Amino acid sequence: MVEPRLKSVQCTSPAGLHRVAYKEWGDADNPRVLLCVHGVTRVGADFDHLAQALCDTYRVVCPDIVGRGRSDRLRDPAYYTVPQYVADMVTLIARVTAGSAGEDVAWFGTSMGGLIGMALAALEGTPIRRLVINDIGPVLDGAALQRIGDYIGQDVRFPSFAAGEQFVKDVSASFGPHSADEWNKLARDVLRQGDDGQWERHYDLNLALPFRAITVERAAEDEAALWAAWDAITCPTLLVRGEHSDLLSHATAQQMTTRGPRPRLVELAGVGHAPTFVHADQIALAREFLTGVGS
Structure with a gap:
């Protein structure tokens, strides 16, 4: 089994410096780079299976x-x-492409990672040459956003890993069917044991604050900006939607195929928000597009 290298890069915000950790898989000298970016409460380990395959x-x-x-x-x-x-991903790309032309960067973004990819791929001079958007689009369902915002801010702790795993399984049911081992990994990647022995979710609960600050007017402005970004994308793009997704509607996905990069749309049966790409058929779909086979 291929093992990743654990690294980090220093980034900056108006409030100061911060460190972004990442896993790197494959030949360290390979100039072809694929960034895989996760959803709002998930982590890079979500892509362990996909990374090993690619x-x-x-x-x-x-x-x-x-x-x-x-x-x-x-x-x-x-x-x-x-x-x-x-901004953080621009810094990371500069780090991992240092010494190379930096012109062969592919992007796979799930949910929030897809929004980041859309924004970056829309910029003039972007290094993104191939783009996978996994179950997200310019129109975000208000009820789904409220559900996600409420979920993010809950300070929930668990007396055992098994209890935490069951919680992750329950709130992530829309991921679709997974084996017991797959659910175990999906939970283990986002849970950590605190000093008090209890298990907790491995992210800053303050992630919920920007969600709570969204107004109707702000949401409309954000949607317009996202459509403008989408229309500016020119690279080959694959759009993936879970059949039962409550965050990306079928109508919005269809509209996305007529604008901007005019992507190929694939809707995955029996899955909601969002496909995990841990299963062989989903990985094969990503591999076909990202390696250019059949394109």
């Missing part, structure tokens, strides 16, 4: 976005926003 072609880099996992927490939680995450 590290023969790419150097796969899987960060813990600031505020999650092994990365630092921000001094000012007001900066837990997509622009800050984009």
Whole structure:
């Protein structure tokens, strides 16, 4: 089994410096880089299976976005926003492509990671050459955002790992069917044992604060900005949607195929928000697109 290298890079926000941790898979000298970026309460370890499958072609880099996992927490939680995450990823890309042309960067983004990828791929001079957007789009369902915001801010602790695992399984049921071992890993990646012996989720609960600050007017502005970003993307793009997703509607996904990069749309049966890409059929879908086979 291929093992990752655990690294970190120093980034900055208006409130000061912070460290972003990441896993790096594959040949350290490979100029072809794939960034895999997770959802709002998840971590880079979500992509362990995908990274192992693709590290023969790419150097796969899987960060813990600031505020999650092994990365630092921000001094000012007001900066837990997509622009800050984009800035951090620009710094990370500069680190991992140093000494190379830096022009062969692919991006796989799940949920929040997809929003970051959209924003970065839309910029003039972007290094992103191939893009996978996993179950997210410019139109975000208000009820789904409320559900996510409420979930993020809960200070829930568990007397045992088994109790924490059951919680993760319950709140992540929309991921679709997984084996007992797969659920165990999905839980273990985002739980940690505190000094008091209890288990807790491995992220800054202050991630919820920007969600609580969203107004109707702000949401409308954000949607307009996301559509503008989408329309500016020109690289080959694959759009993946869970059949039962409550965050990316079928109508929005269809609209996305007519604008911007005009992606290929694949809807995965029996899955909600969001496909995990730990199963062989989902990994094969990503591999086909990201390696250019059949494109």
